[in-house]
Amino acid sequence: MKTLSFSIAVISLLTVPLSAQTTEKVVVVNPGVQLLDRAEVRTRLSVAPKIVVLPAPPASTVKTTTTVTELPAIPRRVYNVERNVVVVEEQDKSYELPYVTLPVLFVKETAELLDAESRAALDQMAAVIQEISKTEPATRFDIEGHTxxxxxxxxxxxxxxxxxxxxxxxxxxxxxxxxxVLTAHGHGENYPQFPNGTEAELQQDRRVLVVRVK
Structure with missing residues (x-):
C-alpha cells in the first residue's frame, strides 16, 4: 500500500520527497492516450482548481470496499477521465484539479523518451504553460509520473x-x-489504466500528467 500526502492551502500541494511517496490504490477507467491539441490543452489548464465542500462524514476509523480502502487523514485520489480532473477528497472537502495527459511515451523501464512525437508534445505543453503563466503568474502545475x-x-x-x-x-x-511554477511527483503503479493489459496498453501506463494545482 502506498500513500501520497497532499494538503492544499488555497490549493497548493505539500511536496513529499519523490522516493518516499506512496498512495492509495484506485480503479481507474481507461482513458487511452490522446493526441495533444494545444488549444484544448490551453482550455483545460486555464480552469482554476475548484473546492467542493463535502457533508461531514460519519465517525469511523477505516472504511473498506471491494476496490478502495479509505483511511482517515489520507486524501483519496480519483481520476475522472471524462472531465479530465483529479478529484482529491479530504474529510470535509474535495479539490477538483484539471489535468492533461501528456502523450510522451517512455522506453520500457527507463525515463528515456521514446520518439519524436514525445518531444513535440513537450514543445506544445511548454508553450501552453508559458502562455498561462504570463496571464496568471500565481498558477502552479504538478508533473505526475505513472508506471x-x-x-x-x-x-x-x-x-x-x-x-x-x-x-x-x-x-x-x-x-x-x-x-x-512546477512540482514533480511519482505515483508508481497505483493508478493504472490497464492493470492487466497487453504490452501496447502497458506502454500507455508509462505516462505523465500535467495537473493544475493552483
Missing part, C-alpha cells in the same frame, strides 16, 4: 518519480519555465 503494473512496487515508485523529474527538467532547462 505500468510490471515490476516491483519500489521499482515503479522510483521509476515514476524519475519520469516526472525528467519532464520537470525538460520543461525548466530546455524551455526555460521557472522551477517555481
Amino acid at each position: 505500468s503494473t510490471e515490476g516491483t512496487d519500489e521499482f515503479n515508485m522510483n521509476l515514476s518519480a524519475a519520469r516526472a523529474q525528467r519532464v520537470f527538467d525538460e520543461l525548466t532547462q530546455r524551455y526555460g519555465i521557472p522551477a517555481s
Whole structure:
C-alpha cells in the first residue's frame, strides 16, 4: 500500500520527497492516450482548481470496499477521465484539479523518451504553460509520473518519480519555465489504466500528467 500526502492551502500541494511517496490504490477507467491539441490543452489548464465542500462524514476509523480502502487523514485520489480532473477528497472537502495527459511515451523501464512525437508534445505543453503563466503568474502545475503494473512496487515508485523529474527538467532547462511554477511527483503503479493489459496498453501506463494545482 502506498500513500501520497497532499494538503492544499488555497490549493497548493505539500511536496513529499519523490522516493518516499506512496498512495492509495484506485480503479481507474481507461482513458487511452490522446493526441495533444494545444488549444484544448490551453482550455483545460486555464480552469482554476475548484473546492467542493463535502457533508461531514460519519465517525469511523477505516472504511473498506471491494476496490478502495479509505483511511482517515489520507486524501483519496480519483481520476475522472471524462472531465479530465483529479478529484482529491479530504474529510470535509474535495479539490477538483484539471489535468492533461501528456502523450510522451517512455522506453520500457527507463525515463528515456521514446520518439519524436514525445518531444513535440513537450514543445506544445511548454508553450501552453508559458502562455498561462504570463496571464496568471500565481498558477502552479504538478508533473505526475505513472508506471505500468510490471515490476516491483519500489521499482515503479522510483521509476515514476524519475519520469516526472525528467519532464520537470525538460520543461525548466530546455524551455526555460521557472522551477517555481512546477512540482514533480511519482505515483508508481497505483493508478493504472490497464492493470492487466497487453504490452501496447502497458506502454500507455508509462505516462505523465500535467495537473493544475493552483
